[in-house]
Amino acid sequence: MDKKEKKRIYLSSPTMHDEEQKFVKEAFDTNWIAPLGPNVTAFENEMTAYTKAAHATALSAGTAAIHLALKLLDIGPGDVVFVSDLTFSATCNPIVYEGATPVFIDAEPDTWNMSPEALKKAFEKYPHPKAVLCAYLYGTPAKIDEIMAVCEAHHVPYIEDAAESLGSTYKGKHTGTMGKFGIYSFNGNKIITTSGGGMLVSEDKAAVEKALFLATQARDPARFYLHSQIGYNYRMSNVVAGIGRGQLLHLDEHKARKQAIYRQYKEAFADIPEITMNPLNPDGDANNWLSGMLIGKGCDVTPDMVMDALDEENIESRPVWKPMHEQPVYAKCDFIPHNGDGSSVGSNVFARGLCLPSDIKNTPEDMALIIGIVRKCFGR
Numbered sequence: 001m002d003k004k005e006k007k008r009i010y011l012s013s014p015t016m017h018d019e020e021q022k023f024v025k026e027a028f029d030t031n032w033i034a035p036l037g038p039n040v041t042a043f044e045n046e047m048t049a050y051t052k053a054a055h056a057t058a059l060s061a062g063t064a065a066i067h068l069a070l071k072l073l074d075i076g077p078g079d080v081v082f083v084s085d086l087t088f089s090a091t092c093n094p095i096v097y098e099g100a101t102p103v104f105i106d107a108e109p110d111t112w113n114m115s116p117e118a119l120k121k122a123f124e125k126y127p128h129p130k131a132v133l134c135a136y137l138y139g140t141p142a143k144i145d146e147i148m149a150v151c152e153a154h155h156v157p158y159i160e161d162a163a164e165s166l167g168s169t170y171k172g173k174h175t176g177t178m179g180k181f182g183i184y185s186f187n188g189n190k191i192i193t194t195s196g197g198g199m200l201v202s203e204d205k206a207a208v209e210k211a212l213f214l215a216t217q218a219r220d221p222a223r224f225y226l227h228s229q230i231g232y233n234y235r236m237s238n239v240v241a242g243i244g245r246g247q248l249l250h251l252d253e254h255k256a257r258k259q260a261i262y263r264q265y266k267e268a269f270a271d272i273p274e275i276t277m278n279p280l281n282p283d284g285d286a287n288n289w290l291s292g293m294l295i296g297k298g299c300d301v302t303p304d305m306v307m308d309a310l311d312e313e314n315i316e317s318r319p320v321w322k323p324m325h326e327q328p329v330y331a332k333c334d335f336i337p338h339n340g341d342g343s344s345v346g347s348n349v350f351a352r353g354l355c356l357p358s359d360i361k362n363t364p365e366d367m368a369l370i371i372g373i374v375r376k377c378f379g380r
């Protein structure tokens, strides 16, 4: 059978329920088809109720939320920002939008997130960064206490890129609610989606209000259009927020399903010593947005071989994020490794890891098929 005729199994595709359409219909029925309206306000309130974040502004993308967090910290040319190296480019691109300089901080092997040790080394080299920006890969919280302790010792604000970790907790608190700013994403393949969208959260009410001002073209209070600052068109639309409200009702359910997928892979590969799953933080409860696996050193099987074998059956998988310090566009930026010998933990994870299909609509048959293909790659 041709590959294209086989059922497609996705890495992580949107899962819709009935409530989304109800909220979207309300938006149509009341003609609130605009980047403001009752769904936007309600979605913000429901998100703060869920995460226990103090204040929120709904935006057009997670990337927009990161950009505004940096603007609110007055980051600009000449400023250094310490940022996760092993992440998606959207974490660090906004640093460059503002003309500031990213310094990439290596991952550590225990959670695949920013290494507190590398972060300490970075402060020795660059004593005055303007912010520390850390992503929580695949939904696993970083060693947040250790990282925040370093930030606090140097009086530097901490920004949490919780785009992948909505619903994950660390020591009982939601990721995104512990730093100066937290950001969430509702992009198409995230644990809940609005087709595209993001949110900025913070305890600082004035800052979140300023984010709203900047996201809506920075109009000064006047009858005519008066601007004393550069604004952006970053606000979430009322239609999109309706999808978000419906999705949020199912976040816990999505999380439970993602966690079950992770556990099933872990058990299915438990007898194969060459395979380990992406690490979880024992101090956290991860949403397991994507299940990842790492192939042991010295094993002949490569991530490409596994991804090719899955692709043969029309099953989607994906490499681990390629570290930012290995990206051509960031070639001139500094990188602070975790290991004393200068080797990069992130590069090693990239070379030996991959993301397995983590779609919550996978059937037991789909899971059995995926597991069988992976096992076969390892001669089982």
Ligand SMILES: *Cc1c(COP(=O)(O)O)cnc(C)c1O
Binding pocket: 060, 061, 062, 063, 064, 087, 088, 090, 091, 135, 136, 161, 163, 164, 184, 185, 186, 187, 196, 197, 198
């Ligand atoms: C998805 C993602 C973003 C960007 O979010 P968008 O809503 O797509 O702009 C930022 N950081 C990380 C780590 C992500 O995975």
